Amino acid sequence: MANEDTSAYWRKLLKLDEEEKEDILKQFEYPHRFLRPLLYLIFGLFSRTYFKLRAFGVENVPEKPPYIIAPNHVSAADYHCVAFSLPKEIKKNLYVLVTKVFYDNPFTGFFIKVGANAARIDTVEDFFPAMRVAASILKLGKAVYINPEGTRSETGKLMPFKVGVGVLAVELGVPIVPVYVDGTFELLPTGSVFPKPGKVNVFFGKPISMEEYQEKKKTESAYYVYKEVTEELRKRILELREKAQELRK
């Protein structure tokens, strides 16, 4: 099948060629946000003392969005640790898609709404709408936090990646920043409510540019290009994991 058919179909499904209305970002402006500076102060302190959070390679994160931040996912604390590894200016332009389980929970939902630019999604039932939200945010020149595994790993091991991240990056021409979060699985795995104290290290890799892949898409099947991007991202995250393991020794 011709590569342009797949690409065109995805563009149609995700409405990539339609003009974006700035309004979509307004839905992330919750009234709770006036508490954000206080929460950042408390969480920032918590991250540095309780989690002994350290960040490596933050300079790899582009100063100006749009781009995708793509970390592994082993714990409910992952977003917190990635976000608190980033400078305030970057965090301000970072949007995260949160599954309804956390978003609708009064306790976690409160902190999510105060602390993050969060959009509620249902990845099981509403895959395409969720992809469209991410696409809209990127089209408006912001950064999006996407877990390429699609869900939390219950074993702590890196799971196969979903290709949606590749579709978004290639079709919108936005770079992907690979990220590896190390330590959160031991401190707050799935099923735990209270985090244990310990060490968390977050590694940011060099962004994966889409220029080469967009060129490839002109001659090769878009399907394989999306997959290639996703595989490259997984490879880069595994490289970061090696760095993390070195540091643990």
Add this chain to the structure above:
Amino acid sequence: MENLEKDIKKIVSKVIKIPEEKIAPDANLFYDLGVDSLLGVEIFAALDKKYNIDVPEERIRKISTLNDIISLIKEALEGEQKGS
């Protein structure tokens, strides 16, 4: 209608790169034939091009067998005929 079914099977076979004779109508494309969700979208991209039909995206997510795809396309084509 028989031709339509054959044509759809041919398109699906071409996209997923599995010979037509190995695609049982009730086989689960994802679990039995190893099709990933992206390839699932690719099938609909090919069918969209061939029949120029709009398949609701929530239905795309629910298909699992060749028979599901055939029913969906038939429904979409009938809907278009009624509409015209």
